[in-house]
Each structure stands twice: as structure tokens, then as C-alpha cells.
Amino acid sequence: MNEHLNRGVNEDVHDGVNDGHPEQRGTPVGRRVFLGTLGLGALGVVAAPDLQRGLEAFLGGAADNDPTGLTGLLPNGGGFRYYSVASSVPRKNANTYRLEIDGLVDHPTTYTLADLKALPQTRLVRDVQCVTGWRVPDTPFEGVRLSRLLDAAGVRPTARAVRFTCFDGTYTESLTLDQARRADVLVALRMQDKDLGHSHGGPVRLYVAPMYFYKSAKWLSGITVTDEVRPGYWEERGYDVDAWVGRSNGRDDEPTS
Amino acid sequence: MSLRADTPPTTADIRRFTGTQRWVHRTTAALMGVCVVTAACLYIPQLAELVGRRALVVTLHQWAGLALPVPVLAGLASRAFRADLGRLNRFGPHDRTWLRAALHRDKRHISRPAAKFNAGQKLYAAWIAGATLVMLATGLMMWFTHLTPLVWRTSATFVHDWLALTIGIVLAGHIGMALADPEARRGMRTGSVSREWAEREHTLWRP
Numbered sequence: 001m002n003e004h005l006n007r008g009v010n011e012d013v014h015d016g017v018n019d020g021h022p023e024q025r026g027t028p029v030g031r032r033v034f035l036g037t038l039g040l041g042a043l044g045v046v047a048a049p050d051l052q053r054g055l056e057a058f059l060g061g062a063a064d065n066d067p068t069g070l071t072g073l074l075p076n077g078g079g080f081r082y083y084s085v086a087s088s089v090p091r092k093n094a095n096t097y098r099l100e101i102d103g104l105v106d107h108p109t110t111y112t113l114a115d116l117k118a119l120p121q122t123r124l125v126r127d128v129q130c131v132t133g134w135r136v137p138d139t140p141f142e143g144v145r146l147s148r149l150l151d152a153a154g155v156r157p158t159a160r161a162v163r164f165t166c167f168d169g170t171y172t173e174s175l176t177l178d179q180a181r182r183a184d185v186l187v188a189l190r191m192q193d194k195d196l197g198h199s200h201g202g203p204v205r206l207y208v209a210p211m212y213f214y215k216s217a218k219w220l221s222g223i224t225v226t227d228e229v230r231p232g233y234w235e236e237r238g239y240d241v242d243a244w245v246g247r248s249n250g251r252d253d254e255p256t257s
Numbered sequence: 258m259s260l261r262a263d264t265p266p267t268t269a270d271i272r273r274f275t276g277t278q279r280w281v282h283r284t285t286a287a288l289m290g291v292c293v294v295t296a297a298c299l300y301i302p303q304l305a306e307l308v309g310r311r312a313l314v315v316t317l318h319q320w321a322g323l324a325l326p327v328p329v330l331a332g333l334a335s336r337a338f339r340a341d342l343g344r345l346n347r348f349g350p351h352d353r354t355w356l357r358a359a360l361h362r363d364k365r366h367i368s369r370p371a372a373k374f375n376a377g378q379k380l381y382a383a384w385i386a387g388a389t390l391v392m393l394a395t396g397l398m399m400w401f402t403h404l405t406p407l408v409w410r411t412s413a414t415f416v417h418d419w420l421a422l423t424i425g426i427v428l429a430g431h432i433g434m435a436l437a438d439p440e441a442r443r444g445m446r447t448g449s450v451s452r453e454w455a456e457r458e459h460t461l462w463r464p
Contacts, residue, residue, distance in 0.1 A: 030346035030383040037387025041416060045395065048412030084309040133414050199306060237312060250410055 085233055086168040089198070089219060097203050099187070103163070103225035106154030113203055116189060119144045124184055124209055127256045129245045131212040135253065141207045143188035147181040149223065161229040164206055165222035173206065173217040173232040174241065177225075184209035184257045187220065210257035211243040270449040271464050273373075278341065281332035282445055288328070291321035293428065296421055322396050325389055344373050345382045351461060352376035372461040381431060388424055392417060 044051070094113045102108040123142040129135045150162070155177070162180040164173040179185070188207040189196060196202030201218025208215040214234050235241050240248040245256045274282075295318035298308045308314065332338040351370040358368040359377060369375065374382075398405045398413035405413070435442050441458075444450040455462055 026347035026349035026352070028346050029348035029352070030379055033380060033383035034387045037384050038390060041387070041391030041394070041420070044391075044416040044420075045409065045412045048415040052411070052415050083305060083311055085311045086309050088309060133411060199302075 084168065084218075086170040089168040091198055092167060092203055092219070092221075094203070097221075099204060099221060099223065101149060101153045101223045101225075103223075104156040104159040104227065105150075105225050106156065107152070109149075109153055111149075113189075116144055116187065116204065119148065121189070122183075122186060124186065124207070124257075126184070126209045127254075128213055129253050129256050131214055131239065131243070131249050131251065139191065140193055141186055141188045141209070142190035142193070143186040143204075143207065145183060146185045146187055146206075146223075147183070149187060150177075150180065150225070153225070155225055158227055159225045161226045163222075163224045163226050163230050164217045164220060164232070165224070166217050166219040167221040168219050171217055171219070171233045172230075173215055174226075174229050174235075175208065175215070176229055176242075179208075179242075182210070187223075188216075208243075210245060210255065212239075212245055212249060212251075214239060215243050269452050271452050271455055272448060273444040273450045273455070273464070274448045275335065275337045276448065277332060277335040278338050279445060279448055281328045281338060284328040285325065288321050288325045289428070292318060292325065293425065295321065300421075319396070319400055322393060326393065329386070341373070345379045348376065348379065352379065356380075366457055366460070370461055371459045373459060373464075375459070381427070385424070385427070385431075388420060388427075391420060392424070395420070 097113045099111040099116065100108070101111070121142050122145050123140060125138055125140045127135055127137050128139045146162075160177055162175050162177060164175075166172070175185070186207040186209075188205050189203065191200055191205075196205060201216075201220070204220050206215070206217045206220050215232075217232075229241060231241055242248060245251075246253045247255075295314050298304045298314050299311070299318065305311075349372075351372070353376075355369050355371055355376040358365075363369070395413040395417040398409055399417060435445075438458075440450055440454040455464065
């Protein structure tokens with residue numbers, strides 16, 4: 001198309017009054033810069049795996065020694081990113097927070113934050129992998145095993161899956177019953193050895209260690225046992241329901257659990 | 258500056274851009290603005306926290322990005338627009354002089370010869386056109402994940418992120434330079450510039 005364009009312009013030159021004027025002749029540097037930029041872009045895609053590995057190592061190290069937090073804004077600069085699908089998220093504290101367990105269970109239950117804290121806590125240290133690419137190494141999560149809450153509620157024989165709802169009013173997630181009973185799936189109260197803050201989904205979030213982080217629903221407020229898997233918020237929008245790290249969503253990241 | 262002694266400044270305006278050209282610039286700028294603002298809301302944690310509505314912001318970003326080349330393609334129907342593309346493409350010896358002066362931070366008009374577009378504007382136009390298409394291609398690879406092999410998608414994300422940062426910086430330079438030159442802005446807003454400005458900033462331009 002570029003060739004064609006220039007021919008058009010040259011024709012203009014020959015019948016124009018500006019024939020021979022400096023702005024109508026000269027080297028087609030613009031086209032070279034344009035094509036060069038396209039070429040560099042293609043080269044960037046090809047070389048990205050190597051470049052990314054190098055940059056992650058460099059920026060990850062820099063982020064640890066960066067008091068300003070500016071490295072966190074660079075692509076793959078390390079650390080967590082805040083994603084919310086709702087327009088605003090209400091804040092809940094120890095007085096206002098409730099977690100309801102219902103659906104195909106014998107004993108529907110409502111837990112307060114204090115109730116959850118009183119149960120035995122499990123601490124896991126794993127990498128966190130987001131489906132958009134960022135990864136945070138060795139992140140401690142602490143909370144109650146989901147299997148313990150399910151057993152206490154008494155799951156009925158017809159149950160096959162678990163659906164999670166959130167007090168942001170929008171987000172939903174789901175797991176099969178087998179996935180939900182894994183020992184590395186927690187109802188998390190603490191992250192990085194601190195109580196979960198609001199921006200990280202506090203006071204209580206789900207933590208599904210072996211799966212991409214969108215499965216670990218923030219601001220968890222409801223657990224409903226169901227007879228089939230109902231796709232969650234992002235899954236309705238094209239993400240995989242079985243979101244094993246490294247084996248789903250067309251990605252080949254190193255497994256996290 | 259010596260030019261003014263030879264040719265006394267007149268008050269008459271001269272035509273710099275046609276209506277079509279200004280429409281192309283304005284529409285492209287608006288679409289690019291939507292891309293940049295939505296990108297910031299997806300990317301900067303504080304803004305993401307403030308705005309939320311991630312699915313909506315993603316949709317806006319995707320469609321604005323897809324539409325971004327459309328105004329330029331539509332502009333190709335205009336003879337004046339195609340002629341300006343030709344001017345942006347061709348570099349003469351005076352452009353080398355201009356670039357050398359820019360590198361040495363030599364701001365005297367005598368050392369910055371330019372026709373209708375100076376060498377900086379030419380480089381910017383060619384680069385931003387290429388960069389926009391790279392963003393479009395990598396963006397489509399991230400959007401339609403089933404079209405390309407697995408590894409490509411992560412690579413496309415990497416290029417898209419870093420090029421976005423680069424475009425943000427270059428675009429800030431573009432806007433900054435426009436803010437510093439009210440007459441250049443008037444040219445893009447009304448289509449006309451003063452003869453005095455044209456003779457000072459674009460000595461070789463023969464409108």
C-alpha cells in the first residue's frame with residue numbers, strides 16, 4: 001500500500017507547481033522508520049520469552065530494594081495487581097463480615113470472622129500466578145481448609161460442585177467438589193503473614209493454590225454446594241473453568257502447587 | 258530571524274490543513290485518548306481500584322484500539338491527506354540538518370530548516386503509525402487467544418505492555434510540544450496559521 005501511496009504523490013509532483021522543491025523529493029525515510037517499527041515489533045514478539053526472563057529477574061530484584069514502589073508499575077515489575085470487576089466494593093470488618101454456607105448441605109451455617117479464626121489454621125507458601133502473566137513468588141496464605149467447612153456443613157450425596165459468591169455483588173467462582181476438597185484450597189484470612197486487607201480481598205478470600213489467581217475469589221461471602229459446576233464471572237467471559245496453572249488458558253507457566 | 262528582515266511579516270493567514278485532515282487528527286486523537294485512559298485504568302493499581310468495572314473497561318479499550326487506524330484509512334480518500342503523507346515520508350538534506358541541531362539542542366530557527374513538516378514531526382508520524390499497528394497486532398493476539406499458538410500470547414502481552422509504556426512517553430512529548438506552540442495548535446484546530454509563524458518555523462514550506 002505504501003508503494004502505491006508514494007507513486008500517487010510522485011504523480012502529484014510532476015503536474016504540480018512545486019516540482020523539484022525539497023519537500024517533494026528525497027529519501028523515503030518515513031517508510032523505512034514505519035516498516036522498521038513493524039519489524040522491531042515482530043522481533044520483540046519472537047524474542048519475548050528470553051527478554052521477559054531477563055527483565056523479570058532484574059526487575060524482581062530491583063522491586064525488593066525499591067522504597068518508592070515505582071518498579072511495581074513497570075510491566076512484570078513484581079508484586080500484586082488490583083483487579084476488581086465491580087464499580088465499588090463495600091468494606092467489611094470483624095463486626096460486619098459474614099460467610100454463609102448453603103445449598104446441598106445438611107446444616108447451612110453462617111460464620112463470623114471470629115468463628116473462622118477459632119478454627120484450626122493452615123499456612124501454605126506457594127507462588128501466585130495470574131493468568132495475565134504476573135507471578136509473585138513464595139507468598140504465604142493462612143486460613144481454614146475449605147474441606148473442613150464443607151465437612152462441618154454435611155455435603156449431601158447428590159452434590160458435585162461448589163459455587164462462591166462475593167460481597168462486591170458481582171464476582172462469582174466455582175470448583176468441582178473434588179477440587180474444593182483438596183488440602184491446598186483455603187478460606188484465607190491472612191496473606192504475607194498479615195491480616196488480609198481490603199485491596200487484597202479481605203477480610204476473607206478464597207485461595208486455590210494450584211490454579212490461576214482468578215479462581216481465588218476476593219471478598220468471599222457465600223459458599224453454595226450445587227449439583228453441577230456453574231461457570232464463574234471470568235469463565236462466562238472465556239477463561240477456563242478448570243484453571244490449573246500451566247495446563248489451562250493456553251499458558252505454560254510452571255505449576256504453583 | 259534574518260528572514261524577517263527580507264520579508265516583512267504580513268497579517269494574512271495561510272492554509273495548513275483541510276477539514277478532512279483535521280477530522281483525521283481529531284478522531285485519531287480521541288480514540289488514542291480512550292486507549293490510553295482505559296489502559297491506565299486497567300494497569301495502574303490506584304486507578305484500577307478507583308474505577309473497577311474491569312470487563313467494561315476492557316471492552317472499551319479493545320474497540321477503541323480496533324478503530325484506531327480507521328480515521329487514517331478513511332483519510333486516504335483525500336488528495337490533500339495523501340500529499341501530506343508523501344511529505345512526511347520524504348527526507349531531504351535539510352532534515353539531516355534539523356535532526357543534527359535537535360541532537361545538539363540548538364534551538365535557533367536558522368539551524369532548524371523545515372518544509373511543511375520538520376524532521377521530528379516526520380519521524381514521529383512514521384514511528385507512531387508503526388507502533389499503532391504493532392499494538393493492534395499484539396492486542397488482537399491477546400484478544401482472540403485461539404488464533405495463535407500458546408507461547409505467542411505471552412510474548413504479545415510482553416510487547417504490548419512495554420510498547421504501551423513507550424507510546425505513553427512519546428505521546429506525552431507530542432502533546433507537550435503542542436502545548437508549547439499555540440500557533441501550531443491553532444493550525445490543527447482551525448486549519449490556518451499566520452504567515453509570520455510559517456516563515457519562522459517552516460522556512461522551506463511553499464504553501
